[in-house]
Amino acid sequence: MARIEVGILGATGMVGQQFIALLANHPWFKVTWLGASQRSEGKAYAEATAWRLAAALPEDVSKMVVETAAPGNAPKVMFSGLDSSVAGDIEKAFAGAGHLVISNSKNYRMDSTVPLMIPEINGDHLKLLDRQQSERGWKGRIVTNPNCSVIALTLALAPLRQFGLRTAMVTTLQAISGAGYPGVASWDILGNVIPFIDGEEDKFQPETQKILGRVVNGAIEGHPVVVSATATRVPVRDGHTVSTSVQLEQKVTPDAIIDAFNCFRGRPQELQLPSAPPQPVVYLADRNRPQPALDVNRGGGMTVSVGRLRACPVLDYKFVALGHNTIRGAAGAAILNAELMREEGLL
Amino acid sequence: MARIEVGILGATGMVGQQFIALLANHPWFKVTWLGASQRSEGKAYAEATAWRLAAALPEDVSKMVVETAAPGNAPKVMFSGLDSSVAGDIEKAFAGAGHLVISNSKNYRMDSTVPLMIPEINGDHLKLLDRQQSERGWKGRIVTNPNCSVIALTLALAPLRQFGLRTAMVTTLQAISGAGYPGVASWDILGNVIPFIDGEEDKFQPETQKILGRVVNGAIEGHPVVVSATATRVPVRDGHTVSTSVQLEQKVTPDAIIDAFNCFRGRPQELQLPSAPPQPVVYLADRNRPQPALDVNRGGGMTVSVGRLRACPVLDYKFVALGHNTIRGAAGAAILNAELMREEGLL
Amino acid sequence: MARIEVGILGATGMVGQQFIALLANHPWFKVTWLGASQRSEGKAYAEATAWRLAAALPEDVSKMVVETAAPGNAPKVMFSGLDSSVAGDIEKAFAGAGHLVISNSKNYRMDSTVPLMIPEINGDHLKLLDRQQSERGWKGRIVTNPNCSVIALTLALAPLRQFGLRTAMVTTLQAISGAGYPGVASWDILGNVIPFIDGEEDKFQPETQKILGRVVNGAIEGHPVVVSATATRVPVRDGHTVSTSVQLEQKVTPDAIIDAFNCFRGRPQELQLPSAPPQPVVYLADRNRPQPALDVNRGGGMTVSVGRLRACPVLDYKFVALGHNTIRGAAGAAILNAELMREEGLL
């Protein structure tokens, strides 16, 4: 079977590199086009950027010539790891020109016609696409995945909806790779904590409500969960840790919650999508887990690890969740979205 | 004026070294006795332990001979930085023998006759001592300071009592020095987060309630605040960061809260105690503060820095507090207790 | 084909865990026996130790009951990751009882009848075994691999022997995993450099001379290279970096040296041993490589990466080498030794 040709917008950035690494041996997709800023145009990819991942840069990609991030000869399916400062215009241009843009950028996440997808949770949000082309006047489409921290949180919250999820209070301890490259200056973070990430906290409630929401008459009816977040940066390379307290409407035992985490499955598992982890949420019984150094790559970086479930004297339960922010929280998330869309006949 | 002779229990440990460093040029106290485990007995201090602080080891202390941690020839006033596994028996022995033990250990903190002091907040808890000797049968006394994280939290909460403090939800990001020495293995924490500190979370509610409580008929009536804590360890050398959300009975503006932080003063400031910071709680307006690397040594490590005050959608307000865990949170706390007691005529 | 049963001495330590991880899916060997200190005896492995690697603990090993590190029911082939404080006696006991001990410990490395092997360099040193049993009176045998830093250095020096290698001046920047567990206290290394590793520097010259030496009349004639080493510890999890200057008898061009690195092959490559990297030494052209974060896992952690070749004004050439200290430098080294011995008919 011929692999589907895909392009990468923002190919030289941190998320762009992660797209390339994850697609290196993908059974369905093949990277044939790389787009970046004008500075990189015309250069071989290996010259246009310093490869910064431990995973090897595929030989064929290293020689590809980088193009400006504009539609033209790009393939139909485009993954976008563009910086939000430019993603708005570029992604619109590609969607307008008929491309399917599967984006990790924040710009269209809250657009009422754009799915904000975590395929295990809300693959049915693809229905929004029915209205997108007519309402936006695009020949193509845009589909998005959530913010890296929100993905880890929401995968841990989704199994709790059955218990009447009301509120979530979270403090995140986020890895430096989440800030892109060059991102955080080493002087600012080495041996330090920065208790602020610009624009981050405001995304938690709206994105979570949309993700956990349902499609009613072609529009999202958001989930009523109230989310309060404090986002901090810590000297960790990969892996966002999310300290979480939740309020639930129902009385429920710890064992029932642990079962809910471990038994949670979605369409990607049903369809056995290539990037789908066998178990999207894994509860770890050891009292000092999850830890980025030990757990971040579980399920190829697509599994969210949860631990430390216990009663919360203020709300109902507390736990700690961990997700790989550039795999499950960015490039891997977008690839899983594309895989689902292929199986749904939307590529 | 002759300085008061003091001894140090647990002199070779992390907190013991911090006691020695902070007392090096103290105007009132002079270290003349060092106690540690039998392994160190009879050795010069510089041989009994590897000095692990950047502050210089005072020449005279380096040559002192370490004694076993048992009463006998020790001075009346003893600072204790003993590990909790041995502090219970040793501190009792010293108190029984007539010493005043000013302890950083957890063992007697919740004893109903032992003050758990932060002098800015509850210097009047010294009244408990009236009952201590009779009830415990000790010729001497024990006074304690709180857990290192609880101190930072409680100094930030104390100014909010006036607004009807009801609940506090906290996630801490704690420095490695809080675990003593050798403490946390580097393999466990380098580039990592450990979302668990043994025994730590359980201290938050009882210690906070006692510290913020008042003395009624010679006993503490605890403050009714409900505290829920998640304690994590991060790769920071010194400084515990406390992400905090609070619920208040009264409607209050952010400015009023910031004023409350900045105007908070206590007996140590009135009396101008040598270790008292001019301002025990400082609110930092910059949106990315406080940070351990920049703020931990404010006020000689005795000031708690607070920042990021904003509304909390789940409770009422959120903020981040930071305190130096081995100075304000341990050795400096005990020394401030001793300074207050001297002024109150209790040495 | 049935896999050969192997046991692991020091199974709960850092190197022991690495043995288990690397042997998890080994085509020739199967772990069936675990030995550790008496404290662990009788416990299931998962209870006897905290698994500290990101690689998963194999299900079957987690349930194995740990035995005392004494011969008896152990399989013939034993891998040893014992601490040197106990390895001397225990390995002798196993060798005496007929076991083949493939050891990572330092105790027998410099014994004149014990091969100190890096299979790419000196597989022929197995000839020493002819004398070992008679001279030592053991029914079994001991084979060792070098110190973790020395392996990285020696693999980089071996290709230079053809140019008349005379001296090597090295400064190492060693990872914390090299110190075992708990090893280096986090307080000592976080944001710090420790310019001393106990006993480390003294191993460089004797081990290098033995490894690069040749067997003459059944004994090693050491290579005459003079080695001067400074060993430092840096806050890196895995990967020893070795800054190296060498003096060579012959005039040689940089290109010839780079070719020598890249073309270097040995018996493991010829025999295509399961753990043999296709290329044992890889020269990286980028001027800022090798780096632990990017290069340590090259060749499954079995490749030594070299970079920055340039003229040295004091000696002749300078370069930087990097090797994975617990894989190529410890457990993987021992496994490669065992693989070679199997092919040589010595198991």
Add this chain to the structure above:
Amino acid sequence: MARIEVGILGATGMVGQQFIALLANHPWFKVTWLGASQRSEGKAYAEATAWRLAAALPEDVSKMVVETAAPGNAPKVMFSGLDSSVAGDIEKAFAGAGHLVISNSKNYRMDSTVPLMIPEINGDHLKLLDRQQSERGWKGRIVTNPNCSVIALTLALAPLRQFGLRTAMVTTLQAISGAGYPGVASWDILGNVIPFIDGEEDKFQPETQKILGRVVNGAIEGHPVVVSATATRVPVRDGHTVSTSVQLEQKVTPDAIIDAFNCFRGRPQELQLPSAPPQPVVYLADRNRPQPALDVNRGGGMTVSVGRLRACPVLDYKFVALGHNTIRGAAGAAILNAELMREEGLL
């Protein structure tokens, strides 16, 4: 006595901030002028830059209005912490306009009429200034201090000149603050070693030869020492560690070398300059010192700590030196230069 007004070029950078911190309470100098790039012009200093040091930003400096880095109303004495990309033109403009530029930048260090000073070593190099004005046609003057790593090395080598210093082979482990701000990206250095610093290694031999040289007929006759350097970056905030091997013409005992380190003094100590450490080089007997975390602030950051002296099998002796790179290696170095010049009547 009125303090001398001084200005700071590059006031918003890492070295500029360090100048401000060190001059906060200087007895002789008072900062009255701040220059930076046009982007900062007209802004209050506190708005023009984020203060990034733990030392407090002085209240008066925080309110100063930043000016463009051009002569005009600037005071006569100017400290320069400019980036080398702009320092060449700007410093020349100031010198041309009659200012005394005391520079930390590399641009004029190797100019034959510009002193490259470490006052303890070569205060007599100020004689070069006699020729500078006539040869360069400047109304003012430029005086420089060496590269941050070279200062630490050279202060350790200077006491060895008496033994016939011939060669030095060094590997540095340099702190991130040496790269300025934002400098090294956290992704590049967290838990990593970068074995390359652009342009750094080439400075070692020429700067060291000039610094240790003597003035003959108004020109520097360089010291003949041959220096070979490998420069690496490590995850340390402040403090460059220099692993060093030296060759000496004379036979000399370790004790004689240690005495040479400890007894080394220069003009700053004679004159008791405000920033002069009592002992410029301190030998530490503990076998695991010097360490950045413990020793970098010795002598207010102006002392170079040396340790681990032992025989080198390739050259003669090995040791490890450590200096604070932004104090002794940058801002403090320039201030000490200015202090010496004041006492020499050159301000």
